[in-house]
Amino acid sequence: MSRSKKYTKEQKHLIKQCIIDADRMGLGRAESITYVKSRLGLDEKSFSAGSYKKYRAEALSDDNNVNWISYYARQGFVEFYRKRISEMEMIQKETFKQ
DSSP states (O other): OOOOOOOOHHHHHHHHHHHHHHHHHTOOHHHHHHHHHHHHTOOTTTSOHHHHHHHHHHHTOHHHHHHHHHHHHHHHHHHHHHHHHHHHHHHHHHHHHO
């Protein structure tokens, strides 16, 4: 019977990000597991090779990457236009003061 690991949403995101970072650095499986544990402050038994395999598959899947990119692209798009709107409001206020 396998024990269910309970990670928060933030921890899951951090685990996936650490795995992506480890992959970019060219770390092997054992090194990646050690890296994840050290970055998240996990003890020796809390993150296994099975957990690594599961989260690595999720982190490096094409669907996950597409979802991540589209989410941040939308966020960036909205943030860009919010900044432009606030700049226009500031310019209007300064223009009509004089």
